Amino acid sequence: MTSILVIDDDTNILNLVGVTLRENGFHTYKATDGLEALELLMRSTIDLAIVDVMMPKMDGYTLTKKIRETYDIPVILLTAKGELYDKERGYTAGTDDYIVKPFEPKELIFRVQAVLRRYDKPSNYVIQLSDVKIDKRNYEVQIGKQHMLMPLKEFELLALLASRPNQVFNRDYLIETIWGLDFEGDERTLNVHIKRIRERLDKLTSAIEIVTVRGVGYKLEVTP
Template sequence: MIHILIADDDAHIRELLRHYLQEEGYIIFEATDGVEASSCLAKHQIHLAVVDIMMPNKDGYQLCEEIRKYYDFPIILLTAKDQLKDKEKGFSLGTDDYVTKPFEPKELLFRIKALLRRFQMVNADTIKINETVIDRKSYEVHCNGSLLLLPMKEFELLSQLASYPDRIFTREELIVLIWGSDYHGDDRTVDVHIKRLRERFSKRTDDFSIKTVRGIGYKLEAAER
């Protein structure tokens, strides 16, 4: 069974989400603030968290940062804020999606299901995007009938983006994930590697594209078939 944590100080929001998610067969854990959420995380296995930003004691940003440091599951930030700077901060701390209140519960449910599917891809040995296959064991990419052997950093960058289609990664986040937290070079190295990946695949396949999200970073989009 899938365990979902709802961390929100609004009882009506928790009740609404509980109703919809339990109908889908999910097991729900609730927290009224970030401190309660941290306690819940220590006691139960959680597969996805819906986290409100504006909570007392420990806010959603702090909770998101904690989850990314100690756990490995998707996060959806839930907030009344819709300004770009707030979204940028959320993505820089590692959230996987961002939903602005008021929201349609069914849309949030769709996003939850999509994230859970993507997360299963992360733990797989191979990542398939339409006809392109990324083999994480052999470090090979099979694309349009051809075998590609990418430089290691390009392969790791492609794998990271492909593991979470449509998720936005900041340059800073990609630096830490691919080059490590002790990397002291220019974060524009991400731009250089993205450019090389685009050049390698643009003439080979239209299975996917790597998009620039202005002011934030990059994301990989799979072509609809």
């Protein structure tokens, strides 16, 4: 499920955008200022950020720049300003789109879907980390000149962790994403799969490592 972070100090807008996104099948996180948003980005898996321009502590332009510096996710700026200069500042900061308040909920969804489609590029199907190549088109892992075939769930789990190196994925998110919301198992299933992936990787490479973050989940690190 695609996760979207909404940042706005106006709780009415925050709730409206959140409800609209959830009704259209998106998972949402909320923040009322830029500092709270950055904390959420550090500990959660976010696919897109919707950022209000006028906020306390950190304006939307600054937050967009900080997101761009660290995370490879699209940003949509949400603002009451519609002047060309403000749009120029937004695009210069790195935003992918710009929505002016007031807006129709349908317009928000159309723009979110359009931005996500632009990010779903063929290059995103191949992950290259040092000597490890993960090809999501044919479910193949290549390490150096060796090819490694993995069970589907192990491959999907490795690809998800590798899609964002050094980002911590919490256990619930991994289980819901890989096994689905209706999964009746528990964390032991996830732990067993992680153990098997580690064993496979240890035999062939030391370039990447899956690290346990106690009390939270797992992250994939690329070793120097």
